[in-house]
Amino acid sequence: MNNAVQTATTVTLVVNGEQLTRQVSVRRNLADFLREDLGLTGTHVGCEHGVCGACTVKVNGAIVRACLMLAVQLDGAEVITIECAANDVITDLRREFHVRNALQCGFCTPAMLLTAADIVENNPQAGRAEIREHLSGNYCRCTGYQSIIDAVEAVCRSRTKS
Numbered sequence: 001m002n003n004a005v006q007t008a009t010t011v012t013l014v015v016n017g018e019q020l021t022r023q024v025s026v027r028r029n030l031a032d033f034l035r036e037d038l039g040l041t042g043t044h045v046g047c048e049h050g051v052c053g054a055c056t057v058k059v060n061g062a063i064v065r066a067c068l069m070l071a072v073q074l075d076g077a078e079v080i081t082i083e084c085a086a087n088d089v090i091t092d093l094r095r096e097f098h099v100r101n102a103l104q105c106g107f108c109t110p111a112m113l114l115t116a117a118d119i120v121e122n123n124p125q126a127g128r129a130e131i132r133e134h135l136s137g138n139y140c141r142c143t144g145y146q147s148i149i150d151a152v153e154a155v156c157r158s159r160t161k162s
């Protein structure tokens with residue numbers, strides 16, 4: 001009888017448009033896999049238990065917390081990180097964050113931009129309360145949120161004005 005415990009496995013996934021096959025520890029979470037194995041350090045790690053939102057990435061089109069997923073769960077998945085998210089929405093959000101001082105230390109910003117892009121792309125009619133609710137899982141210790149909401153609202157309005 002074989003009592004060996006499997007400690008690593010092979011996963012194949014698409015990260016930022018590139019297909020990769022990697023051997024990963026079965027305990028490796030997605031945030032550490034992205035940062036340490038792939039060098040994608042725009043995914044930040046704060047609380048490491050699903051509270052702060054700093055590790056937000058997109059998996060198969062949905063916003064997820066990378067610290068709460070194991071890399072082995074990603075076999076066959078498509079992952080988008082802030083490094084690849086250079087589309088028009090992100091460009092506009094970056095500009096509005098910049099002109100409105102919607103960041104200070106910047107630790108929360110990559111994840112905040114990905115979460116903000118999600119609401120701009122899927123619900124640009126959102127009002128301030130909806131924007132605030134959508135961003136409520138992303139913590140910022142610096143800005144007080146007002147300028148962040150202002151920036152996201154400005155990009156939403158730019159998409160809905162006739």
Ligand code: FES
Pocket residue numbers: 044045046047048049050051052053054055056065066067068
């Ligand atoms: Fe993942 Fe805080 S590091 S939610």
Ligand code: FES
Pocket residue numbers: 102103104105106107108109139140141142143
């Ligand atoms: Fe510092 Fe948000 S800008 S945590």
